Amino acid sequence: MSLKESLKQQQQALLAALDAGQRERLDTLLPELRSADIAEIIEDILDEEDDLPVALELLHCLPLERRANVLTYLPDEEQLDIAESMSDSGLLSVLEEMGSDERADLFNLLGEDRRQLLLRRMARHEREDLKRLASYEEGTAGAIMTADYVAIPVGLTVSQAMMRVRQTAPDAETVYQLYIIDHEGRLAGTMSLRQLMVAPPGARIDALMIKDVISMVVTAPQEEVARVVARYDLLALPVVDAEQKLVGIVTHDDAMDVAESEATEDIHKGMSIGQLEGGVSRVPLWSLYRKRVTWLVLLVFANLFSGAGIAYFEETIAAQVALVFFLPLLIGSGGNAGAQAATLMVRGMATGDVGIKDWGKLLGRELLVAGSLGLTMALAVAPIGVMRGGEAVAMVVAMSMVIIVLFGSLLGMCLPFLLDRLGWDPATASAPLVTTLIDASGVLIYFSIATAVLTGL
């Protein structure tokens, strides 16, 4: 049985027990399920049946630590719904069980009044910690880091450090990478638990640690964090403030989540869709509309340039209506080739494979590839040109195809670099924008060639 099938079975059994109110059966089923899977069930209950009381009932069958853990796997909206229906003391105890990063995230979802109420009931150092972590801007290293790391003061021996690890183990997000800090709290070095385990117990940490630590500042963008974690195969990345003081770590699993959501954002941006908060099946309709409409309407107006081009050539068209036959094909083909070129650049820039310095070289490559693509497509379309309008039309269409595909591809390739140069996100060079620009240019190219050739003959 595959992982997916067994998961489905477990979920169905759980839902059946829940429906029948078999509390005892729930108590045997729940420990077998993983937090991510319970969260999925709760999501479904909230999402498809909109049944908050049942979701809460299920949550309350879980021990407190588990309950907190399940909550962290839920999307923001669902977390908020549940948090809002909890009593202050209930919410406080759940918050206490969470990792410091997830606690700050949930806290940030709450309304100002509730936040003040909760803060007042916390111990002072807890309050300070939470306020600090909750204050980092979304999308930065600070907002995704956790404060639950193992910090070892310089000067300890291996066996002293090992003792520290054991003491911190229950609370730390990871104990497998240790961070050594100096007397001012600055990051001085790092050491893996593996290294610590095989080191002589009496040796001093300072002599063994790696001093040249890869770290990032708290204001660094989260996609940068994910990229560095991936590049250097890190288990966790330490985050420092402007004074090089260690303030948190980002663990590999959080970096992976960031990488996934950044990829989704890039894919959506590639179609001119704004950033969605949550999955497409759950995000409110109004927000989905808003994230799609802006560019669609902007592009309607941009498309008027195509219309203007056509209006300009109205005489040519009226004289030879057969030309319209090839219009969607030519501008469509140019748009497709251009969108491909743009996408290759935007993704290359996002993964770090393509840099500004590669521009010249890539332009040369695109010239060759797009030229060949245009020629191939011209060859494919030429016989149809002959059939529809004779040799002159075929020549016009084939010539237009080569030039439109070549021009479109070069435009698609250069646009991301240009946008980047202007300080914009290169991903703004989306397929809809590129195809719209090529539509307008394609109209001009096609009918200019047609006017020249057909009038000349």
Place this chain on the structure above:
Amino acid sequence: MSLKESLKQQQQALLAALDAGQRERLDTLLPELRSADIAEIIEDILDEEDDLPVALELLHCLPLERRANVLTYLPDEEQLDIAESMSDSGLLSVLEEMGSDERADLFNLLGEDRRQLLLRRMARHEREDLKRLASYEEGTAGAIMTADYVAIPVGLTVSQAMMRVRQTAPDAETVYQLYIIDHEGRLAGTMSLRQLMVAPPGARIDALMIKDVISMVVTAPQEEVARVVARYDLLALPVVDAEQKLVGIVTHDDAMDVAESEATEDIHKGMSIGQLEGGVSRVPLWSLYRKRVTWLVLLVFANLFSGAGIAYFEETIAAQVALVFFLPLLIGSGGNAGAQAATLMVRGMATGDVGIKDWGKLLGRELLVAGSLGLTMALAVAPIGVMRGGEAVAMVVAMSMVIIVLFGSLLGMCLPFLLDRLGWDPATASAPLVTTLIDASGVLIYFSIATAVLTGL
């Protein structure tokens, strides 16, 4: 100084020392650089200057273990170039230093003759291990897993297990997650090193381990592996054969690499670009051409349907050439909205956010959103219709806009589900395919409405 800037400085210093032949300076610089960064320098040398001897010289300044490590960070093509210029014994010693997964990857790049030669010079168990790991199909769990994990036989005590960990530490890819196997080698349980460290030394592992281990079979697709690692926040995922025997693990860093390359593949597929082996700036031109041309030419022919539609309505067009003004705008807008809808579904399905079962619900949502989008865009374009061709044309254009955007969005939304149902990859519903289909339908919708309204008046 940011990570990027300091990296650039280090690289420049290294290249300068290399150019000047300052061997001693190289020996002080190299230990300060990380393997991933040295690999990038070598890539640049091979790529921009095509200077294999210099790259080899740099590699030979590194101690053997480091050299093997740097090699694993290089793209396939570069690894192969270097491996081919190495002597058999040189290559063998490098292979021995690699992790078992990377060894198998490099081995698979070599020609058949070279492989046989190398195998003959290996010890028997090494040979068997390598042959087994190299035999798994690309894109499966088997192809990305490593055999260097910590396996603990059932029945050991905590302190005995700890001893095993220490013994295996130098060779294992990770020592932080232990896998407990029974007498037949089947996966019986798992335990984290953290749990082991705080457990009483005399306790038996069997009593402490988690028996319900998340694992995958060796033939599972690699994107599935990446998704499970991300979903359950795993440090490593054990891989078993058909008899549940443990054969390897996939570590979090390899899962993250898979997730990144899968995202890139999906983004490219979204523009009908085939799977590229390597980055866009390095892949051979011929291959880049091939990966783009297939769909482009196919879509040229699909676009003929738009032409056929136009030919069918030639009379209407000839009678009212002003209609052509709005053609690119209408089919372009429908294509943009449809490509958005398709992309939202394809990405949702790839991340597991959208499943087949959500189809009905999503259809209803898309109906509402696309209807609103169509209305908004119709309102935007109506005044221009009045200006260009009077109220009748404005009505035709506005009506066409609503229907084309609605139809296009629903088509774009449904196509990925349909493809999935037919056993195809939903990502085949690329922006170019969707816009081409909508071009043809848009022509029919627009001119049908135009014929009906304008002939009727």
